[in-house]
Amino acid sequence: MNGISMYAASVPVFVRQIENLSRILVKAESFAGERNIAAETIMNYRLAPDMLPFSRQVQIVSDSSKGAAARLTGKDIPRYEDNEKTFAELQQRLEKTRGFLAGLDKKDFEGADNRSIELKVGSETLTFDGMTYLLHFALPNFYFHYTTAYDILRHVGLGIGKRDFLGRT
């Protein structure tokens, strides 16, 4: 084959990183238990006062992946309540997201590279073709929140490394 399908560039990428994040959350929950750090403290931890806290970073890993996959395939975006307050609830959120992504078929992505995508960001409406949206908006945004969730956990002292982030190859 020559080139990358829109499916291959999105669904397996999102699923893999969500699975990596899920394994990192297991380690974070153990770490918090061992150090007597309340889960709430980690949920609310921020790298700067005007950055989003840890739980929101994880929620947006979910939102940015399910939103991208739904928009590219013309499906309704699954809506979740953003009420997760524990590691277990964040795990459920990631698992629901993974399930939605895993339920999509390669065929759902036919023509996704040329599909017109409209995105409301604040008061602005951004318009992309599907390929530009995926490569220059959805993937960087997804990785931004995944990395920032990881960086918050490293900052509070969790001993994880690049291999946890990338997953086993």
Added chain:
Amino acid sequence: MNGISMYAASVPVFVRQIENLSRILVKAESFAGERNIAAETIMNYRLAPDMLPFSRQVQIVSDSSKGAAARLTGKDIPRYEDNEKTFAELQQRLEKTRGFLAGLDKKDFEGADNRSIELKVGSETLTFDGMTYLLHFALPNFYFHYTTAYDILRHVGLGIGKRDFLGRT
């Protein structure tokens, strides 16, 4: 067209984010000047004692992108000295990297999806086909270091936002 070329999934993505990072460095340098923060303090800033400092994060944004593009096209990887200690020197590093990437041609990437990639990581040798390498190793690694550089700057107080990270669409 149907699907994404290996060129489109790599070179323009790397170039765009390197240009975004370059603009962020301009803001970081001004910020450091206004607050009387020595450039060295920012260069050496880490989110955790066992994470790499800011200057290394930026160097690895360079390394991960030039390395990926060179491996996928069978070219020699440009080697730089990793001796940058100022904002101006990091800007030059990014500009050299951008120049190398911009000099690559779409034709250089023919067959890159199936090219066999070997990568030494510590004492291990990882083997990938080109597509798996790009999607599941090179891009996540690139975004990891770009986001962590951004997160360090946010943590020390620089007032930038998602729009600086993603760039103008």
